[in-house]
Amino acid sequence: MSEQLPDRLSVNPDSPFYDAEVLARDIGIRFKGVEKTNVEEYCVSEGWVKVAAGAAKDRFGRQMTITLKGPVEPYIRGEEAKEG
Numbered sequence: 001m002s003e004q005l006p007d008r009l010s011v012n013p014d015s016p017f018y019d020a021e022v023l024a025r026d027i028g029i030r031f032k033g034v035e036k037t038n039v040e041e042y043c044v045s046e047g048w049v050k051v052a053a054g055a056a057k058d059r060f061g062r063q064m065t066i067t068l069k070g071p072v073e074p075y076i077r078g079e080e081a082k083e084g
Contacts, residue, residue: 005074010041012062017041030073040065044072 005027010017029039031049040063041050049072050065058064 005076007045008041008043009074012040015041026077028075028077030075031068032070033073042072042074044074047072 006017006019006022008017009019009022009027011023012018013020029036029042029049031039031042036049036051038052039049040052042048048067048069050067053064053066056064
């Protein structure tokens with residue numbers, strides 16, 4: 001039985017969508033059916049992910065991101081092997 005993941009989650013501690021307990025688990029993201037490892041934030045209901053834009057930094061020294069739209073599937077790694 002898999003745990004329900006939040007609709008929206010961010011890895012940025014300053015974000016209101018940051019959840020350290022959830023992030024402590026090994027979360028994986030499939031975007032348009034492809035595994036993404038550079039996701040900074042996602043929203044399932046709105047259908048987007050924010051991914052790192054190379055090594056570019058904003059004026060505050062934070063990683064710049066690009067928003068991509070499409071189907072988002074978050075999952076807990078390791079649980080998919082148990083189910084399948």
